[in-house]
Amino acid sequence: MAQSLLLSLETSSPICSIALHRVADGALLGQSELRLEKSHSSHLTVLIEQLLANTGHRAVDLAAVAVSDGPGSYTGLRIGGAAAKGLCFALDIPLVAVSTLQALAHQVATATARPEAWLYCPMLDARRQEVYAALYRADGQEVLPPAPLILDADTLAEQMAGHSLLFFGSGAAKFRALRPEAAAAAFLDGVMPSAVAVGALGLELFRKEQFQDVAYYEPFYLKEVYTTTPKAK
Structure with missing residues (x-):
């Protein structure tokens, strides 16, 4: 058809x-x-x-x-x-x-036992100690919008004080190294x-007919893309 x-x-x-x-x-x-x-x-x-x-x-x-x-x-x-x-x-x-982050959270939530028990935090590596991250409930409701985060031991401490968080994605390993024994955190490997x-x-x-304008659509890069001019020889 x-x-x-x-x-x-x-x-x-x-x-x-x-x-x-x-x-x-x-x-x-x-x-x-x-x-x-x-x-x-x-x-x-x-x-x-x-x-x-x-x-x-x-x-x-x-x-x-x-x-x-x-x-x-x-x-x-x-x-x-x-x-x-x-x-x-x-x-x-x-x-x-x-x-991308919401789809990654959906991917994990639909494969998780008792999905409502967690908040889902996809993290994508943005180099150095930075990640692109967001926070979602199992039904896809946004708790924290996508943002670039500089990781340290206090990142998302407020959210972990009241919830169990599940971390995954290419940037999650960097955060696990900073919070290896966080009681309210669990980490999944290999989620892409x-x-x-x-x-x-x-x-x-x-x-829902929530369509993009095909002529003017641009991806959500989240940060500006920086380019450099090659040095003259």
Whole structure:
């Protein structure tokens, strides 16, 4: 059936991840991931073509594209955003943008026993002692909005005083080194952003018709991107 699918792209991390959901019932039809550094620009389009072919579909079957909105890798987000905008423009379909941190929290919450017992703190490495982080309840309600945090032993101390927090993502290990015995904190290893979670939240946005302007959409980089001019030889 034409225009019955949601394609999701997650390129905010070194993992190039895509997923395909059926709009009618939210069923996951397929997913594909490539864990190669700096592979997004050369492999993303190929992964999309292969996933559509392997599930017996074509690009014209897409009803919308969901893209991981950031924060994360500037280059990765730019590539994912450009690919999503290109597909939406060519097929005349809507674009939905999903918070990278919220999708990561959703990914963990849906796989956690007694999810309501925790607050979820995804942390993405932003180099040195800095991370991009946010805080969510199991139902996705935002407790603290996404922000760059400089980590020290007192980071999120107020929140841990009254709640049990679950930390995960590429920046969580840096915080665990500062709070190794925090009674109210637990840490998960190996949790990386996935297009499956982007798609799950993207379906909700699609059904609410919370679309982006395809012409003017820019990822949520969270911090300004600084570039330098090469020194003259």
